[in-house]
Amino acid sequence: MARSVSPRRKLINTTVAWAIGLLIFFPILWTILTSFKSEAQAIAAPPIFLGFDWTLENYRVVMERSDYGRFLWNSIIIAGLSTVLGCIIAVPAAWSMAFVPSKRTKDILLWMLSTKMLPAVGVLYPIYLLFIQMGLLDSRFGLVVVLMLINLPIIVWMLYTYFKEIPGEILEAARMDGATLRQELIYVLTPMAIPGIASTLLLNFILAWNEAFWTLNLTAVNAAPLTAFIASYSSPEGLFFAKLSAASTMAIAPILILGWFSQKQLVRGLTFGAVK
Amino acid sequence: MATKASRSAARIMMAPAVILLLGWMLVPLIMTLWFSFRVYLPLRGGDQGWAGFDNYVRFVSSSAFWPAVTTTLIIVLGVLAITVIFGIMIALLLDQPIWGQGVVRILVIAPFFVMPTVSALVWKNMFMDPVNGLFAHLWRLFGAEPVSWLSDASMGSIVMIVSWQWLPFATLILLTAVQSLDSEQLEAAEMDGAPWIKRFWFIVLPHLSRAITIVILIQTIFLLAIFAEIFVTTGGAFGTRTLSYLIFQRVLESQNVGLGSAGGVYAIILANIIAIFLMRIVGKNLD
Numbered sequence: 001m002a003r004s005v006s007p008r009r010k011l012i013n014t015t016v017a018w019a020i021g022l023l024i025f026f027p028i029l030w031t032i033l034t035s036f037k038s039e040a041q042a043i044a045a046p047p048i049f050l051g052f053d054w055t056l057e058n059y060r061v062v063m064e065r066s067d068y069g070r071f072l073w074n075s076i077i078i079a080g081l082s083t084v085l086g087c088i089i090a091v092p093a094a095w096s097m098a099f100v101p102s103k104r105t106k107d108i109l110l111w112m113l114s115t116k117m118l119p120a121v122g123v124l125y126p127i128y129l130l131f132i133q134m135g136l137l138d139s140r141f142g143l144v145v146v147l148m149l150i151n152l153p154i155i156v157w158m159l160y161t162y163f164k165e166i167p168g169e170i171l172e173a174a175r176m177d178g179a180t181l182r183q184e185l186i187y188v189l190t191p192m193a194i195p196g197i198a199s200t201l202l203l204n205f206i207l208a209w210n211e212a213f214w215t216l217n218l219t220a221v222n223a224a225p226l227t228a229f230i231a232s233y234s235s236p237e238g239l240f241f242a243k244l245s246a247a248s249t250m251a252i253a254p255i256l257i258l259g260w261f262s263q264k265q266l267v268r269g270l271t272f273g274a275v276k
Numbered sequence: 277m278a279t280k281a282s283r284s285a286a287r288i289m290m291a292p293a294v295i296l297l298l299g300w301m302l303v304p305l306i307m308t309l310w311f312s313f314r315v316y317l318p319l320r321g322g323d324q325g326w327a328g329f330d331n332y333v334r335f336v337s338s339s340a341f342w343p344a345v346t347t348t349l350i351i352v353l354g355v356l357a358i359t360v361i362f363g364i365m366i367a368l369l370l371d372q373p374i375w376g377q378g379v380v381r382i383l384v385i386a387p388f389f390v391m392p393t394v395s396a397l398v399w400k401n402m403f404m405d406p407v408n409g410l411f412a413h414l415w416r417l418f419g420a421e422p423v424s425w426l427s428d429a430s431m432g433s434i435v436m437i438v439s440w441q442w443l444p445f446a447t448l449i450l451l452t453a454v455q456s457l458d459s460e461q462l463e464a465a466e467m468d469g470a471p472w473i474k475r476f477w478f479i480v481l482p483h484l485s486r487a488i489t490i491v492i493l494i495q496t497i498f499l500l501a502i503f504a505e506i507f508v509t510t511g512g513a514f515g516t517r518t519l520s521y522l523i524f525q526r527v528l529e530s531q532n533v534g535l536g537s538a539g540g541v542y543a544i545i546l547a548n549i550i551a552i553f554l555m556r557i558v559g560k561n562l563d
Binding site for chain 1: 281282283285286287289290292293294296297300301303304305307308311366369370372373374375376377379380381382383384385386387388389390391392393394395397398399400401402403408410413416417440443444445448449452453486487490494497500501503504507508520523524527528533536537539540541543544546547548550551554555557558559
């Protein structure tokens with residue numbers, strides 16, 4: 001509903017909007033800045049905003065001290081595999097629901113969504129127990145499966161809303177020309193669906209990367225991803241602000257950048273298409 | 277349009293997702309239900325038989341129950357109020373023509389992509405630390421005594437941290453809704469001399485009502501389950517023990533699975549009541 005306004009109004013709006021934006025962003029900015037300070041300057045009073053001696057020392061120490069690489073690798077593997085696996089399972093399901101809808105399609109979609117509402121803490125122990133019995137505790141494979149299942153409803157929903165927008169006439173035309181189901185899938189649908197699948201992968205990768213209930217409760221050492229790496233800084237190392245900041249920056253930077261690309265998908269994905 | 281063959285193919289394609297989710301839902305749910313009726317202490321003798329409704333009664337009558345309910349309600353309602361009110365204000369502002377709109381939107385949305393453990397730790401140490409935190413510096417600058425935020429104002433601090441994380445989500449959803457508002461209606465109202473507040477109340481707010489409802493329902497489901505923010509900051513101390521944190525403590529810290537499972541069943545029922553409302557709205561969208 002954007003309208004044209006007087007330059008003076010625009011200037012005031014711009015100033016207020018930037019002030020609010022910077023205020024909200026400030027904790028992240030401050031963390032990034034602090035990660036380049038020495039420990040002494042990080043807690044200097046009064047705080048130093050920009051005029052400090054920039055150093056990469058903290059990054060070096062964090063890398064050396066706590067096997068950061070392994071945590072990062074675990075995060076990438078767990079978030080990446082759970083998302084890809086989820087998509088492999090969800091694409092056929094969403095495809096059939098979007099193009100061959102039946103009376104029950106709506107019920108199935110809503111039921112899938114309802115599994116997402118199950119509070120994790122309510123089923124923590126059973127999962128914990130099953131994991132112990134199957135030897136999955138503290139394994140990357142176990143987390144991949146759990147995060148895949150948690151995000152599966154969102155993946156199905158997102159793909160469904162994207163597939164719904166592909167005009168059915170095109171598929172019918174392909175069918176008329178004698179395309180088999182497989183040909184239809186590979187040559188007609190896939191090229192049109194790729195942008196939707198890419199956005200789905202992106203948002204769900206972010207959600208899996210930041211998931212902090214199962215990743216904290218089902219891992220110890222081997223499979224611990226970055227969420228657990230950061231949680232280990234809760235005390236007393238957390239008092240070393242510069243190192244905490246460096247570790248935090250390393251944990252959030254990749255996802256922050258991906259996140260900025262996926263703003264639109266966030267609305268679609270997390271509202272299950274109910275806000276457009 | 278669908279042939280019989282494509283129908284059965286569709287069923288086969290749906291099967292893996294449906295079966296997996298069915299298993300993911302039913303297996304732990306049935307186990308939780310089963311445990312909730314047992315005396316089950318893994319470290320003190322294991323499964324010691326039938327408990328009837330004892331766990332359910334004990335969970336509700338424990339002295340930690342009502343404070344946990346109150347804490348949960350305060351966090352959920354506090355965060356909802358802050359994120360919805362500020363979300364609407366920021367969404368309306370960002371909808372105005374401004375310079376660098378894209379950049380401002382990126383700044384506002386950023387906190388949502390910060391993992392909960394990081395945001396909790398950064399707030400806890402770098403801002404709320406009573407000695408070296410930025411707030412402490414700020415307070416001293418004005419000659420005030422620094423506050424130990426997470427122990428003396430624990431609830432306010434948690435609400436503030438969680439609101440910071442969820443404000444971007446509310447803003448983005450509301451902004452999407454604001455942008456779909458028909459500007460002609462507003463202009464007509466403006467020409468008829470309707471004051472700003474009336475235009476907001478009678479045109480903008482009704483248009484946003486659906487988006488607001490969705491923000492409230494989705495956030496409620498996530499807020500009822502917040503874990504990392506409390507785990508990392510206070511560990512449930514200083515009156516910040518929510519219902520889900522209480523269940524977590526019963527199950528993993530005191531290793532009383534029967535009692536914790538009964539709590540889990542309460543949490544599942546509570547979440548389902550909210551979910552039903554969410555489903556109705558989302559379901560309408562499917563027709």
